[in-house]
Amino acid sequence: MKRPIVLLLAAVVLLPLLVRPAIATEIWIFAIFGLGLNLLLGYTGMLSFGQSTFFGSAAYVAGWLLKHYAINVFLALGIGMGVGAASAALVGYLCVQRSGLYFIMLTFALNQLFFFTAYQWTSVTGGEDGMPGIPRPALAGIDFSNPLVYYCFVAALFLAALWIMRRIVESPLGRILQAIRENPVRAEAVGYDVPRFKLLAFVIGGAFSGLAGVLYAMLFGIVPLEAIGFVFSGNVLFATLIGGSGSLYGPVIGSFVFIWLSESVSTLWARWPLLLGVAFVMVVLFLRGGVVEAWTRFWTWRSSKPKT
Amino acid sequence: MAILETKDLTKAFGALTAVNGVSLAVEAGTLHSIIGPNGAGKTTLFNLLTGTFPPSSGRILLDGRDITGTPASRAAHLGLARSYQRTSVFPAFSLLDNVWVAAFATGLSWSGLAWRKTERYAEVTARARQALADVGLAGRAGVPAREISHGEQRQLELAIALAAAPRVLLLDEPAAGLSPEETRKMVALVRSLKGRYTIVLIEHKMDIIMSVSDRISVMHFGSLIAEGTPGEIQKNPEVRRAYLGGVAA
Numbered sequence: 307m308k309r310p311i312v313l314l315l316a317a318v319v320l321l322p323l324l325v326r327p328a329i330a331t332e333i334w335i336f337a338i339f340g341l342g343l344n345l346l347l348g349y350t351g352m353l354s355f356g357q358s359t360f361f362g363s364a365a366y367v368a369g370w371l372l373k374h375y376a377i378n379v380f381l382a383l384g385i386g387m388g389v390g391a392a393s394a395a396l397v398g399y400l401c402v403q404r405s406g407l408y409f410i411m412l413t414f415a416l417n418q419l420f421f422f423t424a425y426q427w428t429s430v431t432g433g434e435d436g437m438p439g440i441p442r443p444a445l446a447g448i449d450f451s452n453p454l455v456y457y458c459f460v461a462a463l464f465l466a467a468l469w470i471m472r473r474i475v476e477s478p479l480g481r482i483l484q485a486i487r488e489n490p491v492r493a494e495a496v497g498y499d500v501p502r503f504k505l506l507a508f509v510i511g512g513a514f515s516g517l518a519g520v521l522y523a524m525l526f527g528i529v530p531l532e533a534i535g536f537v538f539s540g541n542v543l544f545a546t547l548i549g550g551s552g553s554l555y556g557p558v559i560g561s562f563v564f565i566w567l568s569e570s571v572s573t574l575w576a577r578w579p580l581l582l583g584v585a586f587v588m589v590v591l592f593l594r595g596g597v598v599e600a601w602t603r604f605w606t607w608r609s610s611k612p613k614t
Numbered sequence: 615m616a617i618l619e620t621k622d623l624t625k626a627f628g629a630l631t632a633v634n635g636v637s638l639a640v641e642a643g644t645l646h647s648i649i650g651p652n653g654a655g656k657t658t659l660f661n662l663l664t665g666t667f668p669p670s671s672g673r674i675l676l677d678g679r680d681i682t683g684t685p686a687s688r689a690a691h692l693g694l695a696r697s698y699q700r701t702s703v704f705p706a707f708s709l710l711d712n713v714w715v716a717a718f719a720t721g722l723s724w725s726g727l728a729w730r731k732t733e734r735y736a737e738v739t740a741r742a743r744q745a746l747a748d749v750g751l752a753g754r755a756g757v758p759a760r761e762i763s764h765g766e767q768r769q770l771e772l773a774i775a776l777a778a779a780p781r782v783l784l785l786d787e788p789a790a791g792l793s794p795e796e797t798r799k800m801v802a803l804v805r806s807l808k809g810r811y812t813i814v815l816i817e818h819k820m821d822i823i824m825s826v827s828d829r830i831s832v833m834h835f836g837s838l839i840a841e842g843t844p845g846e847i848q849k850n851p852e853v854r855r856a857y858l859g860g861v862a863a
Contacts, residue, residue, distance in 0.1 A: 498687055
């Protein structure tokens with residue numbers, strides 16, 4: 307467990323030297339978003355195609371409060387997590403009784419409901435134009451409008467989020483959620499109220515999504531309508547699957563690959579999502595565990611070779 | 615005194631009455647077997663007892679208390695644990711984690727649910743290891759469940775039920791699909807559990823039933839047609855006609 311932490315810390319330090327601070331920041335924000343999804347997808351076995359509901363709702367509410375009431379940054383983050391958790395509780399409550407395709411379609415449909423609400427409610431959300439003018443208020447003399455300062459802030463929050471998620475998945479709750487993924491009928495029979503635990507996973511995942519949403523709004527100073535749209539839900543799903551949904555670090559690596567590709571390749575070639583599509587197909591066909599699995603396979607292959 | 619009782623229990627699926635007016639009383643500390651041909655409603659009866667679905671009518675009593683309609687996730691907390699005829703384990707988990715998750719469910723406290731590390735629940739881990747030891751899998755604790763043999767999976771199936779520290783153990787054909795040698799081991803195992811738990815056993819293999827049971831109830835087309843000691847059941851002409859047929863004649 308030590309090595310990934312060291313690699314991660316190195317990445318946190320080196321990333322702003324390699325790419326623009328805004329992109330580096332976005333990578334960690336997206337990673338927080340992915341951590342929340344992966345509790346549902348990788349650990350509980352629920353494919354949610356509506357994660358941007360929680361991300362976007364939190365971004366709008368906290369963004370609005372930041373803009374009109376100039377609230378404290380931490381209060382904004384707290385409110386965002388609360389909104390993320392509450393919207394996830396609502397969506398989760400309606401979804402956890404279903405499974406398979408119906409579950410996926412329901413998360414998607416509810417996402418669309420939130421999307422069109424934001425789309426129509428132009429007086430608050432700005433509709434298609436988004437909600438601009440979201441400030442990054444200074445806190446205790448720390449000026450977050452400096453991109454590098456904001457990067458450090460987000461990176462620290464990401465590390466905290468990762469640590470918290472690690473504690474959760476290594477706790478009894480993490481094991482119960484995995485038991486539900488492995489065999490929901492038996493999990494129920496040994497004494498767990500499966501829908502309630504699924505709902506709990508939704509709420510925790512929603513809080514992580516909400517945190518990411520607020521950080522995103524403050525990063526770009528705007529909540530674009532896409533932040534609550536299905537493409538965003540799909541992106542985080544793509545990133546998590548490419549990184550590897552079977553492990554804690556999968557979504558982090560996936561976010562890195564996804565954001566880095568989208569920012570660097572998109573300037574060279576407008577049809578870059580094509581590449582992403584190919585990568586996705588490869589993962590689904592040959593590498594269910596994503597980049598993390600490729601990595602472990604490579605190391606087992608290397609260590610199995612006789613030394614010469 | 616009867617620890618587990620059913621009163622006129624009935625379950626209908628549309629036109630099919632799978633369990634029809636079953637009144638059963640299981641005495642504490644005994645091994646009570648339920649036999650009957652395929653489709654007699656034995657597994658449906660287990661599903662009713664453990665709350666997989668509610669009965670159409672009738673009542674279920676545990677210690678004289680009405681528990682009818684208790685959902686499946688509550689049954690374990692009341693002290694009812696079951697094993698499945700078709701192996702139902704957590705394939706990706708190690709054997710220890712398989713029983714650990716069952717032991718935790720009925721543990722003393724869920725404090726630290728989302729925060730404390732699993733290895734810090736010493737009492738739960740101890741009970742989980744004991745359950746594995748009870749079925750003879752102590753040496754395989756770290757192996758993933760998907761990699762063990764069918765015989766071992768049947769033992770694990772039983773261990774998951776034991777880990778819940780139940781008062782009544784409902785075993786649905788524990789020897790299903792086992793070789794004669796494995797069956798002998800399973801019978802010895804079930805016998806070793808006698809006295810420690812009240813056991814309700816569904817089984818097809820007559821030699822097992824006759825050698826381990828204290829009492830036997832016979833089901834046929836959803837109804838109980840006879841009940842008695844193994845000796846009485848063997849002599850009962852109606853049972854012979856319905857079930858034993860040519861085998862015991």
